Amino acid sequence: MESNLTPFSGQYLTTNSQSTRSKIDLAWEHVSKERYANGRKVLICLYCKKIAKGGVIHKMKQHLAGVKGDIGPCKSVPPDVKFQMENSLQEFVNSKKATQEAYDYRNPYGPNMSQFEGDMTEGEEEPMLDAIFAIGPRYKGPNYHQLWVNLLKDAKKEVQLIVNSYRVIWAKVGCTIMGDGWTDNRQRLINFLMYCSEGISFVKSVDASDIVKDATNLFLPLNVVHKVTDNVTNYVATERLISQKHKHINWSPCATHCLNLIFKDIGKMDNVTELVTRASKVTIFVYNHVALLSWLRKKNGWIEILRPSATRFAATFIALKSLHDHKHDLQALVTSKFFVDSRYSKDNKNKVAISIILDNIFWNDCLIVVNLMSPLMRLLRIVDFDERPSMGYVYEGMYRVRLGIKKLFNYNKRLYKPYIEIIKQHWNQQLKKNIHSTAYWSNPCFQYDQENFCNKSTVIGGVMDVIGQKVLKGKLDMMNEMKLFRDRLGSFGRDVYSSREMNGEGYMDTVHHICKSWSFKY
Numbered sequence: 001m002e003s004n005l006t007p008f009s010g011q012y013l014t015t016n017s018q019s020t021r022s023k024i025d026l027a028w029e030h031v032s033k034e035r036y037a038n039g040r041k042v043l044i045c046l047y048c049k050k051i052a053k054g055g056v057i058h059k060m061k062q063h064l065a066g067v068k069g070d071i072g073p074c075k076s077v078p079p080d081v082k083f084q085m086e087n088s089l090q091e092f093v094n095s096k097k098a099t100q101e102a103y104d105y106r107n108p109y110g111p112n113m114s115q116f117e118g119d120m121t122e123g124e125e126e127p128m129l130d131a132i133f134a135i136g137p138r139y140k141g142p143n144y145h146q147l148w149v150n151l152l153k154d155a156k157k158e159v160q161l162i163v164n165s166y167r168v169i170w171a172k173v174g175c176t177i178m179g180d181g182w183t184d185n186r187q188r189l190i191n192f193l194m195y196c197s198e199g200i201s202f203v204k205s206v207d208a209s210d211i212v213k214d215a216t217n218l219f220l221p222l223n224v225v226h227k228v229t230d231n232v233t234n235y236v237a238t239e240r241l242i243s244q245k246h247k248h249i250n251w252s253p254c255a256t257h258c259l260n261l262i263f264k265d266i267g268k269m270d271n272v273t274e275l276v277t278r279a280s281k282v283t284i285f286v287y288n289h290v291a292l293l294s295w296l297r298k299k300n301g302w303i304e305i306l307r308p309s310a311t312r313f314a315a316t317f318i319a320l321k322s323l324h325d326h327k328h329d330l331q332a333l334v335t336s337k338f339f340v341d342s343r344y345s346k347d348n349k350n351k352v353a354i355s356i357i358l359d360n361i362f363w364n365d366c367l368i369v370v371n372l373m374s375p376l377m378r379l380l381r382i383v384d385f386d387e388r389p390s391m392g393y394v395y396e397g398m399y400r401v402r403l404g405i406k407k408l409f410n411y412n413k414r415l416y417k418p419y420i421e422i423i424k425q426h427w428n429q430q431l432k433k434n435i436h437s438t439a440y441w442s443n444p445c446f447q448y449d450q451e452n453f454c455n456k457s458t459v460i461g462g463v464m465d466v467i468g469q470k471v472l473k474g475k476l477d478m479m480n481e482m483k484l485f486r487d488r489l490g491s492f493g494r495d496v497y498s499s500r501e502m503n504g505e506g507y508m509d510t511v512h513h514i515c516k517s518w519s520f521k522y
Contacts, residue, residue, distance in 0.1 A: 025057050025061070025088075026084060026085075026088055026290060027057050027060055027061040027064060027085060027088070028057065030045070030046050030047070030060075030064055030077075030081055031043045031044060031045055031046060031052075031057070031060050032044045032046060040053065041053075041054065042054075043056075043057065043059075043060050045060065045063060045064070045074055045077075047064075047074055047076040047077050047078075047081075048074045048075060048076045048077075050063065050071055050072070050074065052070070052071050058092075059071055061085050061088060061089060062089065064077050064081060064082060064085040065082060065085035065086045065088075065089050066082055066086075067089070078342075078343060079341075079342075080291050080338075080342040080343060080344070083291055083294075084290055084291040084294075087290065087291070087294050088290070162201070163201050165198065166194070166196055166198050166199060166201050169196040169197060169198050170194065170196055173196070173197065174196075174224065174225035174226070175194050175195060175196045175224055175225065175226075176194070176195040176196070176224065176225070176226035176227070176228055177192060177193070177194055177195075177203075177224045177226070177227050177228070178192070178193045178194075178195060178200075178227075178228045178229070178254075179191070179192055179227070179228070179229045179230075180192075180193070180229075180230070181229075181230065189205055189206065189207060190205070190206045191204075191205045192204050192205070192206070194224075195228075197389070224249060225248060225249060225250065226249065226250045226251075226252070226435070227249055227250070227251045227252075228251075228252055228253070228254055229251070229253065229254065230253065230254055230257050250433075250435045250466075251433075252391075252431075252433045252435055252436065253430050253431060253433075255383040255390070255391075255394050255431060256380065256383050256384045258426050258427075258430050258431040259314075259376060259379065259380045259383065260313050260314065260380075261313075261426055261430075262376060262422060262423055262426050263313035263314045263316070263317065263373070263376065263380075264313040265422045265426075266373070266419060266422055267313055267316050267317075269418065271365075272369060275320070275362075275365050275366065275369060276316055276320065278356050278362060279319070279320055279323050279356075279366065281352060281353050281356060282323060282330065282353050282356050282357055283305055283319075283323065284353075285350060285353035285354075286305065286330070287305075289344060291342070291344075292333060292339070292344065295333060295336075295338060295339075296326075296329055296330075296333060299329050299332075302329065303322075303325075305319075305322050305323055305326055306318055306319045306322035306323075314377065314380060317369065317370065317373040317377065318377070320366050320369055320370055321366075321370045323366065324363060324366040324367055324370055327363050330357045331357055331358065333357075334354050334357050334358065335358075368408070371408055372405060372408055372419065374404070375397075375400055375401040375404035375405070376401050376423075378397075379393075379394075379397035379398070379400075379401055382397060383397075391435070391436065391439040392439040392440055392442065392443030392445070392446070393440075393443070394431070394436045394439070394440075395436045395437055395439070395440035395454075395459070396440055396443075396446055396454075398423070398427050398431070398432075399454065401423060402420055402423060402424075405419050405420060405423075406420070433462075434462040434463075434465045434466045435462075435466060436462075437458065437459045437461075437462025437463055437466075438462060438463050438466045440454075440459065441459060441460075441462075441463045442485075447485070447486065448488065463482075467479070
């Protein structure tokens, strides 16, 4: 038979989807593909040398799983391979069952029956028939295009009403304009959105392919009180133009973008890079072996291990936490009788991952990095949350981040200094703005917590700078209002300020209202 067989050549592979799915089947690792001299394909089991004609991998999978099929069960297959093939066959059966159930749900009356036929209960169709009869003869019903266009117009009107309700708030307390620029292979776009206390609405998307994306073109003299952009150089240059021509408009960089840059820089540190590399080897080891993954999934409370994303810097540290949460399950796996007796424990390629899983120093380092990044992660969730204003939490959040890192290292400057320097660099050079100090001071959640409220000169100085630059008339009245707010006098002493405002909600309305009053006085 050997003289009639030739090695399988890739040029004979078909290009249909069935062949593509077959090539990635797990059973291919346990068979050899060959061809008779006449061109007929065959598959040969690597354990018992039985031959399956036709090159259909499903038959060979049944053979390896011990199922009585066209070939018969393999008596020499290792137990772990047999277990893997049984699981694969079961997944195939479950997939077909789920597909059939989904089809039956979409087509309850069979493939040749309309899914709408019979949906109405007895008597429901009578008003419809009466309405059609009342119209009289020669009525021409609407076609698909007319129905679809009218629905689209109604949806557009509904959205326009929502946006118009936002515009009322813009005129009353002002708004924030947010610019987000991105580039693909064909064009450069800038998306503009407007934010107020009622919500965020998309305004327009500008194709900037035919213009230079510099400060002059990005400068938009709109009637707004606040502008938020990325903190790249051309956007930062707009701050100077805004300050020169529109005294009432404040500019600040995107806090989420700044925090992501902090995650990126910390992720580039040598010790963190090495830790992430080792963690990635463990994740690849687990998810590259179906039998091991199946064993883990049978553990009570098992949740899939998250894997890092190349474009999401914070995801790297989320993945580290996810891996650390599975420490005991992974160590139980590599020390179990199932694993020790399997071929995976004897494979040299797996020994590196096994040694990492059993290395307590690795897990301790993971825990340190996870705890180190937890304050930053909490702040990122706050500033990236759309349902609640976050500006009043940036200043306090950054302070708590630095304090949390120092406490983690027991105030050992040699240990915490590399991380604090990265955070301070981004805070001082990019994110730190007087408007953040003002929003912090104006947030009742912190202002009325006198025990922890920061009374540093930088905070008061930032508030005074904003008043000095933005309030061109009525500064004395503004100072009196601020004193009433600080001392909880007048209307600020009502009980409502111990509930809604004390929880941080509603303070942004006050900030926007003050900013809007500035805009009418310049």
